[in-house]
Structures are given as C-alpha cells and as structure tokens.
Amino acid sequence: MEDIFRFADELGPTKIIHVYEPSVGLKGVLVVDNVAAGPSIGGVRMAPDVSTEECFRLARAMTLKNAVSGLPHGGGKAVIYGDPKMPQENKEKLIRAMASSLREVREYIFGPDMGTNEQCMAVVKDEIGRAVGLPREIGGIPLDEIGATGWGISHAADVALDYCDFDMKGARIVVQGFGAVGKHAARFLSEKGAVLIGVADSRGTAYKLEGFDINKLIHLKENGMSVGDYPGAKVLDPEAVIDIECDIWIPAARPDIIHEDNVHRLNTKLVLEGANIPITHEAEKYLHEKGVLCIPDFIANAGGVICAAMEYRGACEAAAFQAIEEKLRCNTREMLEGVACSGMIPRDVAMEIAVKRVKKAMGHRRWSLFSSAPGFV
Ligand SMILES: NC(=O)C1=CN([C@@H]2O[C@H](COP(=O)(O)OP(=O)(O)OC[C@H]3O[C@@H](n4cnc5c(N)ncnc54)[C@H](OP(=O)(O)O)[C@@H]3O)[C@@H](O)[C@H]2O)C=CC1
Numbered sequence: 001m002e003d004i005f006r007f008a009d010e011l012g013p014t015k016i017i018h019v020y021e022p023s024v025g026l027k028g029v030l031v032v033d034n035v036a037a038g039p040s041i042g043g044v045r046m047a048p049d050v051s052t053e054e055c056f057r058l059a060r061a062m063t064l065k066n067a068v069s070g071l072p073h074g075g076g077k078a079v080i081y082g083d084p085k086m087p088q089e090n091k092e093k094l095i096r097a098m099a100s101s102l103r104e105v106r107e108y109i110f111g112p113d114m115g116t117n118e119q120c121m122a123v124v125k126d127e128i129g130r131a132v133g134l135p136r137e138i139g140g141i142p143l144d145e146i147g148a149t150g151w152g153i154s155h156a157a158d159v160a161l162d163y164c165d166f167d168m169k170g171a172r173i174v175v176q177g178f179g180a181v182g183k184h185a186a187r188f189l190s191e192k193g194a195v196l197i198g199v200a201d202s203r204g205t206a207y208k209l210e211g212f213d214i215n216k217l218i219h220l221k222e223n224g225m226s227v228g229d230y231p232g233a234k235v236l237d238p239e240a241v242i243d244i245e246c247d248i249w250i251p252a253a254r255p256d257i258i259h260e261d262n263v264h265r266l267n268t269k270l271v272l273e274g275a276n277i278p279i280t281h282e283a284e285k286y287l288h289e290k291g292v293l294c295i296p297d298f299i300a301n302a303g304g305v306i307c308a309a310m311e312y313r314g315a316c317e318a319a320a321f322q323a324i325e326e327k328l329r330c331n332t333r334e335m336l337e338g339v340a341c342s343g344m345i346p347r348d349v350a351m352e353i354a355v356k357r358v359k360k361a362m363g364h365r366r367w368s369l370f371s372s373a374p375g376f377v
C-alpha cells in the first residue's frame with residue numbers, strides 16, 4: 001500500500017491537499033510544510049507534470065528560504081496541472097477554482113511562480129482576498145515585473161565573486177530560462193558589467209559570443225518569439241545551454257535539470273541557482289569537488305519571497321529592494337564564510353543555518369509544526 005506519509009520528517013509537511021473540480025478541469029495540489037514561523041508563502045506553479053513529491057520538495061525549499069531570510073513565514077507551494085500557455089479565459093477559471101477551494105487554508109498565502117504572474121495573483125486576491133505579488137493598481141508590488149528575484153541574484157553574485165578568481169566586468173553569463181527570474185538576473189548582472197552570451201527558453205538555446213542586447217531579447221520574448229529568433233544568434237537545442245563555456249551559469253527554469261549524468265558537462269566557475277531545486281545534491285557535491293562555487297536556491301533566489309513578505313506588510317517597492325539587497329548579501333556571506341571554515345558544500349552550510357532557525361521557531365509552539373493560536377495566521 002502507498003505510504004501517504006512518505007515525505008514526513010521532523011520539519012513537515014503539516015498538510016498535503018489534493019484539489020479536484022471536474023466542471024472546470026481543475027486538478028491541483030497544495031503542500032503546506034512547516035508553519036512554525038508564520039503562515040506559509042510560496043508560489044503557485046502551473047505545469048502539466050509536477051508530482052506531489054516535487055511539490056513537497058518545492059514547499060520545503062520555501063521553508064528553508066523563508067527561515068534563512070528571517071521572514072515570519074513558513075513554506076508552502078501549490079501546483080495547478082495544465083499548460084501555462086492555455087487561453088487566458090481557461091487559465092483564470094482554473095486559478096479561481098483553486099483559490100476558492102483553498103479559501104479556508106489560511107496558513108497558505110498565494111504568490112506567483114512558474115506559469116503564473118501578477119495577473120493570476122490579482123484573480124486570487126479577487127476570489128479570496130489572500131495573495132501577494134499583486135499588480136500596483138491594487139496595492140501590490142509586482143515582484144515578477146520588477147525583477148525582485150533577479151535583483152537578489154545580482155547581489156548574491158557580488159558577494160560570491162569575493163570567493164572566485166574573476167571580476168564581474170566582462171564575466172560571461174549563461175541563463176537557462178528567460179522568464180521572470182532569468183531575464184531580470186541577466187539584466188541586473190549586465191548592468192554590473194557582465195555579458196550574456198547564452199540563453200535558453202523552452203524552445204531552444206541561443207548563443208552569441210559577442211553578447212546579447214538584453215532589452216532587445218526581452219522585447220522579442222514579449223512579442224511571443226523564442227530566444228532563438230534573436231538576429232545573428234547561433235541556435236541550438238534547449239539542452240545545449242548546459243555545455244556553453246562561461247563564468248556564471250544560472251538555471252532559471254525547471255527542477256533537477258543538472259544531475260549526476262550531466263553535471264560534468266557544465267563548464268563554468270560560478271553557479272547561481274535562480275530556479276528552485278535545479279541541481280541534485282550529488283551534482284552539487286561534484287561541482288564543489290571540482291572547485292565550482294554553487295550558491296544554492298534558497299540563498300540565491302530569496303529576493304522574490306522577501307519582496308512578497310514585505311508587500312504583505314504594506315511596505316513600498318524601494319524598501320523591498322533594500323531589504324533584498326541587505327538580506328541576500330548578508331546570507332551569502334554568512335554561508336560562504338561557513339564553507340571556508342568547514343570545507344562543507346554551500347548547501348549543507350546553508351541547511352544548518354536554516355534548520356536551526358526553523359527549530360527555534362518550533363520551540364515556541366505547543367504543536368511543533370504549526371500554531372493554533374487565534375490570529376496566528
Ligand atoms: N518568480 C519568482 O520570483 C521566483 C521564481 N523562482 C524559480 O525560478 C524558476 C523560474 O521561475 P519564473 O522565472 O518565475 O518562471 P517563468 O514562467 O516566468 O519563466 C520560466 C522560463 O523557463 C523557460 N523554460 C521552461 N522549460 C524550459 C526548458 N526545458 N529549458 C529551458 N528553458 C525552459 C520558459 O520558456 P518559455 O519562455 O519558452 O516559456 C521561460 O522562459 C522556477 O524554478 C521558480 O520556482 C524562484 C524564486 C522566485
């Protein structure tokens with residue numbers, strides 16, 4: 001018999017909810033992991049093929065990310081099954097139904113993730129009044145539009161370079177995924193002097209040794225084209241983005257894309273994990289042994305959720321940007337100093353810091369993973 005508690009450990013998850021509503025074709029899952037620190041924040045992903053296990057791993061990444069960022073929030077993640085490029089009308093129906101079915105699950109605050117955006121969060125807000133990453137017109141900070149996560153990645157990069165043997169000026173960057181995270185990471189890093197030489201989206205990889213004009217690339221994507229349509233770029237298949245020699249490689253798309261079987265193909269000096277869980281633990285160990293510095297997801301890509309948590313409390317955009325900068329620089333340095341002292345891989349050092357904080361929050365609760373106090377969530 002299937003063990004439905006197979007993901008359970010001392011940190012969670014406290015709830016796994018499967019949602020089904022055939023009248024609109026909704027199938028979805030919500031994993032609320034540890035909410036000892038406060039109600040969970042984490043994005044809603046729309047994708048055709050995410051398992052409950054993957055949703056759990058993404059929710060756990062949020063628990064660690066929120067803890068390491070010192071936010072009064074636990075970790076959660078939701079998945080709506082479907083093609084994110086479906087007609088807007090159908091997408092809105094699915095999102096409304098998902099939000100409506102989770103109306104009373106107050107320990108989860110909806111945010112944007114792969115396949116959802118500010119407009120989707122506006123729909124959730126309209127339906128149940130509980131969402132972050134909202135458009136400005138309804139009082140939000142549109143975290144994807146302003147590039148909150150990319151801003152954080154650029155600061156993690158600054159600190160990481162103190163531990164590498166190259167400078168930002170002229171550094172060659174390659175990005176897998178040119179959506180909310182990938183394009184803004186490339187934009188902020190190029191403003192610091194780096195050069196984007198390789199980029200992939202779901203349709204292909206584009207390569208240009210002289211460097212892309214990032215605004216031109218963004219414009220082209222906004223008009224429904226692929227990165228491969230960039231004039232003069234060499235076009236390769238999507239997987240080829242792994243092989244391009246560069247100084248900084250940024251995964252900003254799907255999970256588990258670098259693993260034991262392909263990690264040897266990476267030809268880079270620094271990896272900044274923009275995506276969640278993009279590299280397996282074994283592959284990260286391999287990179288560490290090869291001298292490639294790898295800044296793990298819940299350190300490098302925390303900018304989005306820091307922005308979301310600030311928005312939840314009514315902060316303005318400028319304050320959110322400042323908080324992201326401060327927290328990302330401080331967390332990256334703390335982790336890298338730990339690596340320098342211990343020789344451990346960066347993820348393991350970051351895990352120690354995050355789990356210690358989660359356990360401290362748990363120590364304040366009668367139940368370990370959540371609180372039942374009135375008004376807690
Ligand atoms: N949004 C945020 O603030 C945060 C997001 N993240 C994580 O970052 C990652 C990306 O999220 P986000 O940018 O929001 O998502 P988006 O949906 O905005 O963009 C995803 C990008 O990945 C591309 N893509 C999809 N599949 C592949 C593939 N097989 N090969 C190459 N590229 C591919 C898409 O291509 P196409 O353009 O063709 O569709 C698109 O360009 C996710 O792991 C997410 O969880 C983490 C922290 C915060």
Ligand SMILES: O=C(O)CCC(=O)C(=O)O
Pocket residue numbers: 041042043044065110111112113132133276301302304305308
């Ligand atoms: O959209 C949010 O709520 C925060 C961003 C997020 O989901 C993530 O960090 O993976």
